[in-house]
Amino acid sequence: MNPSGNSCGSFPAASPFAPVAGPIVRSVTDPFHGDLLEVSMGPQHPSTHGVFRMVATLDGEQIVKLKPVFGYLHRNHEKIAENTSYLASMPYTDRLDYLCSLSTNWAYAFAAEKLLGQPVPDRAQYLRIILAEMTRLVNHSCLVGFLFNDLGTSFTPLLYAFREREKIIDLFESLTGSRMMCNYQRFGGCRVDPTPEWLEAARKLVENFPRFLDEYERMLTGNEIMLARTQGIGRVNAAQAINAGLTGPVLRASGVDYDLRKVDAYGFYGRMDFRVPLGDHGDTYDRYMIRILEMRESVKILAQAFRDLPAGPIMDPKAKQRGHRPKAGEAYGRIEGPKGEIGFHLISDGSPNPYRYRVRPPSLINLTLLEDMCLGHTLADSVVILGSIDIVLGEVDR
Amino acid sequence: MEMNASDIKHTPFPAAGTMTDAEREELRRHGILLTSLEELYNWGRSNSIWPIQFGLACCAIEMIAAATARFDIARFGAEIFRPSPRQADLMIVSGTVTKKMAPLVVRLWNQMPEPKYCIAMGACAISGGPFKQGYNVLKGIDRFLPVDIYIPGCPPRPEALLNGLIQLQEKIKGEKLTGPNAARHVRSDVNNEHPIPEYGAHDLVPSKNTALWSPPASPTT
Numbered sequence: 001m002n003p004s005g006n007s008c009g010s011f012p013a014a015s016p017f018a019p020v021a022g023p024i025v026r027s028v029t030d031p032f033h034g035d036l037l038e039v040s041m042g043p044q045h046p047s048t049h050g051v052f053r054m055v056a057t058l059d060g061e062q063i064v065k066l067k068p069v070f071g072y073l074h075r076n077h078e079k080i081a082e083n084t085s086y087l088a089s090m091p092y093t094d095r096l097d098y099l100c101s102l103s104t105n106w107a108y109a110f111a112a113e114k115l116l117g118q119p120v121p122d123r124a125q126y127l128r129i130i131l132a133e134m135t136r137l138v139n140h141s142c143l144v145g146f147l148f149n150d151l152g153t154s155f156t157p158l159l160y161a162f163r164e165r166e167k168i169i170d171l172f173e174s175l176t177g178s179r180m181m182c183n184y185q186r187f188g189g190c191r192v193d194p195t196p197e198w199l200e201a202a203r204k205l206v207e208n209f210p211r212f213l214d215e216y217e218r219m220l221t222g223n224e225i226m227l228a229r230t231q232g233i234g235r236v237n238a239a240q241a242i243n244a245g246l247t248g249p250v251l252r253a254s255g256v257d258y259d260l261r262k263v264d265a266y267g268f269y270g271r272m273d274f275r276v277p278l279g280d281h282g283d284t285y286d287r288y289m290i291r292i293l294e295m296r297e298s299v300k301i302l303a304q305a306f307r308d309l310p311a312g313p314i315m316d317p318k319a320k321q322r323g324h325r326p327k328a329g330e331a332y333g334r335i336e337g338p339k340g341e342i343g344f345h346l347i348s349d350g351s352p353n354p355y356r357y358r359v360r361p362p363s364l365i366n367l368t369l370l371e372d373m374c375l376g377h378t379l380a381d382s383v384v385i386l387g388s389i390d391i392v393l394g395e396v397d398r
Numbered sequence: 399m400e401m402n403a404s405d406i407k408h409t410p411f412p413a414a415g416t417m418t419d420a421e422r423e424e425l426r427r428h429g430i431l432l433t434s435l436e437e438l439y440n441w442g443r444s445n446s447i448w449p450i451q452f453g454l455a456c457c458a459i460e461m462i463a464a465a466t467a468r469f470d471i472a473r474f475g476a477e478i479f480r481p482s483p484r485q486a487d488l489m490i491v492s493g494t495v496t497k498k499m500a501p502l503v504v505r506l507w508n509q510m511p512e513p514k515y516c517i518a519m520g521a522c523a524i525s526g527g528p529f530k531q532g533y534n535v536l537k538g539i540d541r542f543l544p545v546d547i548y549i550p551g552c553p554p555r556p557e558a559l560l561n562g563l564i565q566l567q568e569k570i571k572g573e574k575l576t577g578p579n580a581a582r583h584v585r586s587d588v589n590n591e592h593p594i595p596e597y598g599a600h601d602l603v604p605s606k607n608t609a610l611w612s613p614p615a616s617p618t619t
Contacts, residue, residue: 043499044506046451046481050458051499072499073455076532083531092528098456098553155465162466180456180553394455 036064039379043072047150047383050393054370054382061378066371070364073397081357086112086324086346087187089357093344094181096359097395100139101182102131102172103337109185110266111333111344115326116187118319123312124189125268130202130305131184132335133298134172137209138165139338140291140298141216143390147288148220150387151229157220164212171202188319199306206302213295221292230285234373234385237282244369248340248362249290250389254282260336267335271308272301287388325352339363339390359398363391436575443487443513444570447563450486451479452506455493457520457553464556474563483509488566490559491543494522494529495536497602504542504594512583512590515570517562518545521552528552541606542592 042053051072057065077096081089093108094101106128113120120128142165145158169179175194176182184191194202220226236246241254251258259276261269277293279286326348334343340362347356366389373389374382422432453461464471471477480486483506495503507516518539521527526537539545546569549562573581582588592610595602 043502044450044452044483051454072496072502073494074496074498074534075455075494075529076534077529079533080529080531095456095528098459158462159467162463163468166463166466166468179555180459 041379041383042069047386049146049386049391052386052391052393052396054386056374056379056382058379063374063377063379063382066374066382068367068370070367070393070396073393075394075398077398078357078359082354085322085352086326086354087322089354090185091181091183094183095394096361096398097337097339097342097363097392098180099142099392100135100338101180102135102184103335104342105182105185106132106267107333107335107337107342108344109187109333110335111331111346112187112324112326114331114333115329115346115348116320116324118188119316120189121313121316122268122310123193124314126305126309127190127194127314128185128267129269129272130302130309131172131182133302133305134168134202134206136298136338137206137295138168139390140295141165141212143387144216144220144288144291147384147387148226150383151226157216160212160216160219164209167205171198171205174198186315186319186321187324189313189315193314199309203303203306206299206306209299210296213292213299217292221289227285229381229384230288230388231283232281233284233377233381234287234388235281235283236369236373240369240372241282245365246340246369248336248338248366248390249294250287250340250366252276253279253286253290255279260334260341264334269301272304274301284384284388291390323352325350330356334360337362339392339395340366342395359395361395361398363389363393363395364397367391367396437571439575440571440573444567445475447474447476447488447515447566447570448478448480448486449476449488449490450483450506450510451481452483452489453492454495454499455522457492457523460553460556461490461492461519461559464559469556469560471560471563474560474567476563483507484511486510487513488515488517489543490517490519491523491539491545492519492553494527495539496534497536497597498534500536500539500542500602501594501596503539504592507543508591508594513581514583515546515566516543517547517549517559517566519549519559519562520554521550524548524550536602538611541611542595544610 037058039056039058040053041056042048043051048054053069053072055067055069056063077092081092090105090108093104096104141161145161148157149155172182173179175192175198176184236254238254238256241251241256247258255278257276257278260266262276274297277290277297279290328348328350330345330347332343332345334341341360342362343360345356345358345360346354349355370386370389373385377385417432425432463469465477465479476488489507489510491503507514518524522529522535523539526532526535529535530537547562547566549558551558575581575584582590592607595604
């Protein structure tokens with residue numbers, strides 16, 4: 001440590017752990033202040049949700065600067081997709097956001113269908129809504145569990161979340177054949193038609209889900225430690241959130257009414273009756289409550305989708321199954337994933353492979369405000385703030 | 399039975415070595431437990447494996463699922479996930495190892511004290527898996543670490559991880575403490591630290607640890 005805070009003696013300069021040079025946000029002039037301390041958290045750290053690294057500069061316990069470092073899980077998704085056919089990228093989209101493979105599948109299918117001009121039958125549209133909303137239930141309940149892990153509850157809420165997750169994942173497995181990597185959507189529809197028994201089991205599960213939410217909330221929401229650790233922590237106002245391009249629950253916690261399910265009304269969301277929960281303060285607590293309220297709205301959407309699900313084909317009979325060769329052009333398809341706007345930008349030059357394949361990852365863009373959220377708070381709070389943003393490193397680094 | 403010096407040289411545990419299982423079982427029924435130190439030591443170690451809490455990618459979610467109530471890795475004594483490598487016995491490489499991450503994985507391995515074991519969980523950790531073509535993806539962690547158990551799958555189910563753990567327990571139970579086939583952690587002639595690769599212009603330098611891994615022989619030769 002030295003007062004300028006720009007070097008951290010014990011590491012050789014060539015080491016990947018060497019501190020990153022840059023201006024310090026606040027210079028220390030008061031002789032009673034201690035030295036600034038640079039702390040590198042991650043990539044192996046239980047609270048960084050995967051291989052994410054934060055380089056925090058601390059004044060005492062307060063964070064005066066925070067630099068996120070990522071790329072530890074850069075798996076070349078976009079480059080690999082540009083070298084294979086359109087359909088072959090579908091399994092890779094499962095592995096982008098590995099908690100919500102079915103939502104990401106839909107976003108990719110949506111972009112490719114736009115590019116191909118491919119219509120989708122009604123039953124498939126409803127099935128997509130059903131599976132995407134069930135994915136939202138999985139994602140949000142696990143997120144809340146992980147958030148409380150970061151608050152120091154050491155696994156208990158996560159055990160409840162994973163109990164529910166296993167029930168939903170079992171349904172995914174019986175429908176698609178895989179627990180996590182479902183690979184379910186196709187261009188022009190879905191891959192397999194659920195049986196009436198599956199639909200009945202899913203309907204029952206969703207019907208009972210609010211009971212789990214009540215149990216979860218009774219345990220967590222009013223907890224004093226939770227309130228003290230989250231209210232007023234990591235605040236983001238609406239202007240900041242819009243300027244940084246935040247989307248999803250993190251944006252809506254700041255009070256901005258922007259949900260693609262309402263704005264674009266893609267798929268058949270225009271036919272669904274649901275509300276968009278909004279936060280007031282944009283703090284960690286609001287971001288937690290938004291998730292709980294969104295799950296309750298998802299249950300409503302699911303009930304309507306099960307009620308209205310029509311009979312019919314799940315795949316457009318004229319749709320090409322493989323060897324897609326879209327005309328030269330470009331398309332951007334986006335949906336409201338559990339973490340925010342997940343979009344795919346495809347540029348075709350008429351060949352069987354996309355000329356350019358670009359993912360708009362909500363996790364990465366929501367992460368851009370991490371430093372602003374953390375400044376002035378303690379290191380322990382930065383962990384909770386990171387948890388409340390809800391990142392998945394597969395999507396951040398791609 | 400009489401024993402001479404040459405017998406002892408060949409059987410390191412003469413008491414255990416000359417009794418049949420039936421005789422030991424007979425003694426056990428009378429309340430006398432006869433075992434060898436080796437067996438007792440390995441039995442204890444194999445039932446309290448502490449993995450390092452270290453998730454890389456998708457497989458980490460299934461690793462967490464294995465620790466939750468439904469699969470309950472605690473039944474096998476391996477539920478204590480340690481965030482510090484200094485307290486861990488087992489590294490579960492759960493996910494894609496990129497070239498940016500590989501030096502850190504090797505560093506963590508070096509920081510773990512012996513006896514230590516490595517499980518390569520999932521296709522990516524075994525061979526690069528679906529991302530093998532990627533320019534930034536390491537084609538298998540066994541290029542840098544001595545892997546004990548490989549668990550295929552993308553991602554493997556939690557049951558598969560449990561099965562891998564049981565296989566590892568069997569392996570630990572068969573380890574020798576003395577003799578020419580002694581386990582790595584009791585030998586002084588084996589170097590347990592592996593060199594940490596550095597970031598080169600195009601690839602890791604060196605791109606593999608030749609002491610551990612060599613490319614498979616071509617089928618034509």
